[in-house]
Amino acid sequence: MNQEKFDEEFEKLWNEKPTAHSDNEKEASWEQFHAKTFSEKKRKFKPWRIYAAASVLLFVLIGTGIYFNQEPTAENIVLAENVIENTTSAIKFIVLPDSSKVELSPKSKISFGQNFASNRKIEIVGQAYFKVKKDKQHPFQVFCNETTTTVLGTSFTVKESENREVTVELFEGSVQMNVKGKDQKWILKPGEKFTYGNQIASVTEFSRFVDFDNENLSAVSLYIEENYGYKVILPKENMNQKITIRINKKEDLKTIVQLLSEMYNLNFEINEDLKQITFQ
Structure with missing residues (x-):
């Protein structure tokens, strides 16, 4: 990606900021980020200091998943087959023949043809x-029940409830929704949710982010434990440090962990057997 394109993309992302920060703070943070990104020599990382303007930048980076692009661990990836059913109590990570990725929830099943690519x-x-x-x-x-979700490249969830109501939540990109027997089409934008049940379709907004506004770092560790199932151990001196950050609810765990490590100049170790993350 060239510099001009990079600038355009981040200018768009820059609009997704907490309203508590002023334009001057936003501009100062942007200039600082731009200078570091395109400097001829990479600067050595320094211990993190909490500044309001810098926190705006972190909202943008982790909220969009651009700061890091970590892949799921090899143990969590399985080769996709024609019919895949998750009979376990944990999410199953799947790589489809076209390299698209699926996180299949428990008691769920996907199926596709031989010529899927x-x-x-x-x-x-x-x-x-x-x-x-x-x-x-x-x-x-x-395809889920009577609905069809059509995309070119994006990330979203599809859920069918016990009463056969279908819900599609869009996190990134754009999707088109169709319902069998109906001529109308629904185009979703990020942050919009499509619901279809009892022959009624609707589009509403949902929150695709979780925000921490000047909260203790321990609050983020609690969020990780509740949503990813990993216990987080922090040094005592860091537990009450303040953090302002926006996290995409579908962000990869390693992305979050690595960013926290960079922010506070900490090393980390992930113990998969104990489901535990230790910062030191």
Whole structure:
């Protein structure tokens, strides 16, 4: 990506900021980030200091998943087959033949054809989060009950409830919703939720982020424990340090952990057997 394109993308992301910060703070943080990013020599990372303007930048970076691009651990990835059912109590991570990724929830199932790379149609029963590889020549379609979700490249969840109500929540990109027997089409934007049940379709907003506004770092560790299932151990001197940050609810755990490590100049160790993250 060239510098001009990079600037354009971050200018768009810059609009997603907490209202508590002024334009002057935002501009100061942008200039600081731009100078570091395009400097000829990479500067050595220094211990993190909490400044209001810098916290705006962190809202943008982690909220969009651009700061780091970590892959799921190899132990969590399975090769996709024609029919995949999750009979466990944990999320199953799947890589489809076109390199799209699926987080399949417990008691859920997906199925697709042999020629999936050229005919990207997939059916779901239950709930799954999709991160679709962009391919303009081959739209990605998800069928659930009577609904069809069509995308080119994006991330979203599809959920079918016990009463057969279908909910689609869009986190990134754009999707088109169709309902069997209806001519109307619904185009979703990030942060919008499509619901279809009892022959009624609706589009509403939902919160795709969780915000920490000048809260203790221990609050973030609690969020990780409750949403990712990993216990976080922090040094005592860091537990009450303040943090302002926005996290995408579908952010990769390692992205969050690595960013916290950089912010507070800490090392970390992840113990998969104990489901424990230790900072020191």
